[in-house]
Amino acid sequence: xxxxxxAALARDAWFDRQSPALQARLAxxxxxxxxxxxxWVYSQGDTGTGLCAVLSxxxxxxxxxxxxxxxxxxxxxxxxxxxxxxxxxxxPRIVTARANMxxxxxxxxxxxxxxxxxxxxxxxxxxNELVYRQLEQMTRLxxxxxxxxxxxxxxxxxxxxxxxxxxxxxxxDLAETTGLSxxxxxxxxxxxxxxxxxxxxxxxxxxxxxxxLEAIVRG
Numbered sequence: 001x002x003x004x005x006x007a008a009l010a011r012d013a014w015f016d017r018q019s020p021a022l023q024a025r026l027a028x029x030x031x032x033x034x035x036x037x038x039x040w041v042y043s044q045g046d047t048g049t050g051l052c053a054v055l056s057x058x059x060x061x062x063x064x065x066x067x068x069x070x071x072x073x074x075x076x077x078x079x080x081x082x083x084x085x086x087x088x089x090x091x092p093r094i095v096t097a098r099a100n101m102x103x104x105x106x107x108x109x110x111x112x113x114x115x116x117x118x119x120x121x122x123x124x125x126x127x128n129e130l131v132y133r134q135l136e137q138m139t140r141l142x143x144x145x146x147x148x149x150x151x152x153x154x155x156x157x158x159x160x161x162x163x164x165x166x167x168x169x170x171x172x173d174l175a176e177t178t179g180l181s182x183x184x185x186x187x188x189x190x191x192x193x194x195x196x197x198x199x200x201x202x203x204x205x206x207x208x209x210x211x212x213l214e215a216i217v218r219g
Contacts, residue, residue, distance in 0.1 A: 002027060008055050009106070011079035014130050015053070022120045026051075029112030035099035041107075046093040050109040051083040051130070057103025058163075060173075062096040072176045074141070075100055075161050075169065084131050085110050088124055101168065145179070148217065153178040154188040155216040158198065158207065165207040192216075 005027045010016045015023060030053065035041065041052060044064050052059075058077045062070040073095070076082055082097075084090050087110055117123040141160075145153055157177050161167050171189070175182040189205070192198045197212040198205055207213065 005032075005106070008079065009053055009081070012053065012081045014126075014133060015081055018126060019120075022116070022123065022126070025116040025120055026108060027106070029116045030106035030108040031112075033105050033107055035103045035105065037099055037101050039099045041097040041099070041105060042093050044093055044096045047086065048109065049084055049086045049090060049093060050107065050113060051081055051085075051127070052097065053081045053106040053108070054078045055104045055106060058100040059097045059103060059105070060100045062098070063094075064096065070096060072173055074138075074177065075173075077161075077163055078103075081130065082134060083108075084134075085113055085127060087113065088128075090131075144217075149219065150178070150180055150184060151188050151191070152217050152219060153180065154185055155192070155197075155213040158192075158205065159210065159213055159217065162207050165210070167205040167207075168203060169205070170203065 002024070006023050009023065009027060015026070018026070030051075032055075033041075035057070041059060042048070044062075054076055056078045058075050059082075060072055061074045061076060062072050064070050076097075084094065086092065113123065113127065144156055148156060154174065157174060158167060161169050161174075171182050171185055175185040178185060189198065189200060192213070193200055195209075195212060197207070197209045197216075199208055200206075
């Protein structure tokens with residue numbers, strides 16, 4: 001079981017770079033949790049921090065704006081490790097994470113990280129690298145979305161959210177993550193379908209021509 005868990009975690013590039021000893025300690029420090037669609041993993045502002053490894057399924061990342069509803073900013077698919085810690089100057093949870101579909105995650109709390117760090121003191125530097133990776137990804141995404149045309153934003157999100165060329169995201173979520181209206185997103189999806197880049201079905205979008213979508217993103 002431990003070997004299978006480590007193999008699943010090693011699909012994440014950050015985890016795969018760690019030493020076998022640290023991989024084993026992180027896997028042992030975590031708690032496996034099965035989630036139903038819509039179930040909360042943690043909430044923005046929670047003081048109980050730590051890492052969350054998505055082993056199967058996908059999580060929604062949402063941010064609550066003052067006086068407004070939660071805003072969907074992204075989807076995190078397996079395999080991916082995310083999160084942050086309050087240790088060494090960190091703060092509470094920055095986003096809310098909940099299951100976008102039935103999912104399985106490994107939760108590693110701050111206490112679990114403390115226990116692993118007693119034997120692997122380099123752990124905190126490694127966690128800082130993980131947090132930096134997340135910051136870099138979000139910064140690049142924000143920059144891409146700022147310079148894209150509306151069609152480019154939709155194409156970018158299709159490419160980002162696709163898993164084996166399939167998306168189960170609905171049009172409302174796609175509109176929210178592009179900053180466009182649902183009507184506008186639907187018009188672009190219809191245009192992509194006419195050109196043969198995608199195929200739409202019931203609660204499903206299938207990518208047919210990635211190169212065509214990438215060309216739209218490049219402008």
